[in-house]
Amino acid sequence: MPKLMGWRDLPIGGVIEEAGNASELNTGAWRAFRPVVDKNKCTNCLQCWIFCPDMSVKVEAQKMVGFDLYHCKGCGICANICPVDAIEMKTEAEAARAEKEESK
Amino acid sequence: MSEFKALDGNQAVAEAMRQVNPDVVAAYPITPQTEVVQVFSQFVADGKVDTEFVTVESEHSAMSACVGAAAAGARVMTATSSCGLAYMWEITYIAASMRLPIVMMIANRALSGPINIHGDHSDSMGMRDNGWVQLFSESPQEAYDNMVQAVRIAEHPDLLAPVAVCQDGFITSHAEERVEVFDDSDVKDFVGAYKPVYSLLDVDKPVTYGALDFYDYYFEHRRAQIEALSHAKDVILEVAAEFNKRFNRNYGLFEAYRLEDAEVAIVVMSSTAGTTKVVVDDLRAKGMKVGLLKPRVFRPFPGPEFVDALKHVKAIAILDRSASYGAMGCAGPLFLETAAAFQVYGPAQRIPMVDYVFGLGGRDIVPSQIEGVYRRLFDVAGTGKTGDLVTYLGVRE
Numbered sequence: 001m002p003k004l005m006g007w008r009d010l011p012i013g014g015v016i017e018e019a020g021n022a023s024e025l026n027t028g029a030w031r032a033f034r035p036v037v038d039k040n041k042c043t044n045c046l047q048c049w050i051f052c053p054d055m056s057v058k059v060e061a062q063k064m065v066g067f068d069l070y071h072c073k074g075c076g077i078c079a080n081i082c083p084v085d086a087i088e089m090k091t092e093a094e095a096a097r098a099e100k101e102e103s104k
Numbered sequence: 105m106s107e108f109k110a111l112d113g114n115q116a117v118a119e120a121m122r123q124v125n126p127d128v129v130a131a132y133p134i135t136p137q138t139e140v141v142q143v144f145s146q147f148v149a150d151g152k153v154d155t156e157f158v159t160v161e162s163e164h165s166a167m168s169a170c171v172g173a174a175a176a177g178a179r180v181m182t183a184t185s186s187c188g189l190a191y192m193w194e195i196t197y198i199a200a201s202m203r204l205p206i207v208m209m210i211a212n213r214a215l216s217g218p219i220n221i222h223g224d225h226s227d228s229m230g231m232r233d234n235g236w237v238q239l240f241s242e243s244p245q246e247a248y249d250n251m252v253q254a255v256r257i258a259e260h261p262d263l264l265a266p267v268a269v270c271q272d273g274f275i276t277s278h279a280e281e282r283v284e285v286f287d288d289s290d291v292k293d294f295v296g297a298y299k300p301v302y303s304l305l306d307v308d309k310p311v312t313y314g315a316l317d318f319y320d321y322y323f324e325h326r327r328a329q330i331e332a333l334s335h336a337k338d339v340i341l342e343v344a345a346e347f348n349k350r351f352n353r354n355y356g357l358f359e360a361y362r363l364e365d366a367e368v369a370i371v372v373m374s375s376t377a378g379t380t381k382v383v384v385d386d387l388r389a390k391g392m393k394v395g396l397l398k399p400r401v402f403r404p405f406p407g408p409e410f411v412d413a414l415k416h417v418k419a420i421a422i423l424d425r426s427a428s429y430g431a432m433g434c435a436g437p438l439f440l441e442t443a444a445a446f447q448v449y450g451p452a453q454r455i456p457m458v459d460y461v462f463g464l465g466g467r468d469i470v471p472s473q474i475e476g477v478y479r480r481l482f483d484v485a486g487t488g489k490t491g492d493l494v495t496y497l498g499v500r501e
Contacts, residue, residue: 007324007331012264013203014325015302016312 222466
C-alpha cells in the first residue's frame, strides 16, 4: 500500500495528481476466494484472460502463467468460464493453509 | 469613471456579473432571484459578455454544471434563492470540498412550507455548515460591491472556496436604489485573470477530481478544508483593503454604526440594519446612546472581532431573521454564535443578551419595533434582568 499522507501534504480539493495511480490500490485485500490454476489441465485458451473484469490473469509468451493476487478480487469469473475446469476457487484460509504446507 | 444608475439589487448583481464576464454561468430562475438570470441572459444574447450560459433544468443541475466548469478551470458564477438553494444542497458541499471558487448570489427567501416567496434568512442559515463563505448585503450597492469582491475572495490561493453573496429577497433584490457602478475596466482590472491551480482541460497535467475517499483520507481532506476556511477572514480583509482603497469604500468583517460609545447595541444583518440605522439616529437625537453592529461576514464567523466591538456595551439584542427549530432556547443562529463567542472570547463580566426572531416569510419590521428593542435593552442594562431569551417580534399572539 502507498504511504498514507497527512492533511498538510495533500493536494488541494481531494485532487489526485498522479494519473493511473489506481494500480497502487491493493484490491486483492478484498478477496474471500482465491483462484488456483491446475496447469496440468490448462490449455492456454486464455478465456480467463479475456473475461477477467480486472487485469489479474498473467500471460507470458501467449501462455497463462497465474494470477496477479495484488489486484484479483476473487470474483470467480475465470473459474466459471474455464472450458476445462482448470481453475478452482479456494477460500483464502484454505489457500493459505495449502501454501504453508507447500513451504514445509 | 464610475456611473450612478437606478438599479434594484438583482440588476446590480447582474451588472457586476457582466463586468466580471465569467467563463461559465449555469443558473435556474427562482423568485426572487429570477431577474439576475433574466438580465444576465440578455447580456449573453446581446454579446455583451463571452460567458457560456448553461440553461439547466434544475438547481441541482445548475450547481453540478458549475462544479464541472470550475473543475475544468473556468471562472464560474450562479444565483439562486430558497428552495432552489435547498435543491442544490448536495452539490454545494461538493463545490466546497473540491475547493472550487464559485460565486453565487442568493436572494434570501423563506423555505417552504407553508409556501412563501418572501424574504428571510432561513435558506442561507441552513447552508452555514456547507463550507461556503457567506457575505450579507444591506443594499443593492453592497450586493454589487460584494459580488466584485467575492471573485477575488473565492479565488485567493490561501482560501479557494465558494462564496455566497446574500441580500434580502424582494426587500433589496427588487428595490430600486442609487447604485454606483464602477467603470468596466476598473472592475476587470480589480478581479484580474483567473489562474486555476488545476484544470481538467490541462492534458499535460492530468488530474482526477472527485475520487472516492474512505476512512483512510476523508478526514484529512476535511481537515484541510477547515484550515482553508480558518484563513478566510484574513483573505476577506485583504481583498476589502484593496477594494476600499480603490473604490473609496469601508468594508470589513462587519460595520459598526455609532457603536464606539453606545450603551446598548443591536446586532442585525442585511436590509434591517438600514432600518436600524434610522432608529439609531432618531434615538441618538434624543440623547440615547444606542449603536448597531451589522455583520457582513457570517461564515467564517468573526467571533473575537464581534466581541471586541461589543464588549463595552451594557446589553445586546441579536435580531435573527430565521428560526433554528429546537436549538437552545429556540434562539436563532446569529444569537447562538454570538453568545458562544462571548463565552469563549468575552470579558469576565457577562453582558446580558437577548434574541429576537423577526421577519419570517417577509413579515415587515418597522422602526417603532426596533425602537422598542432599544428601550427594552436600557431596562435590561438597568436591572440586569433579561426576561425572555427569545422574543418573536411582529408575530400575532
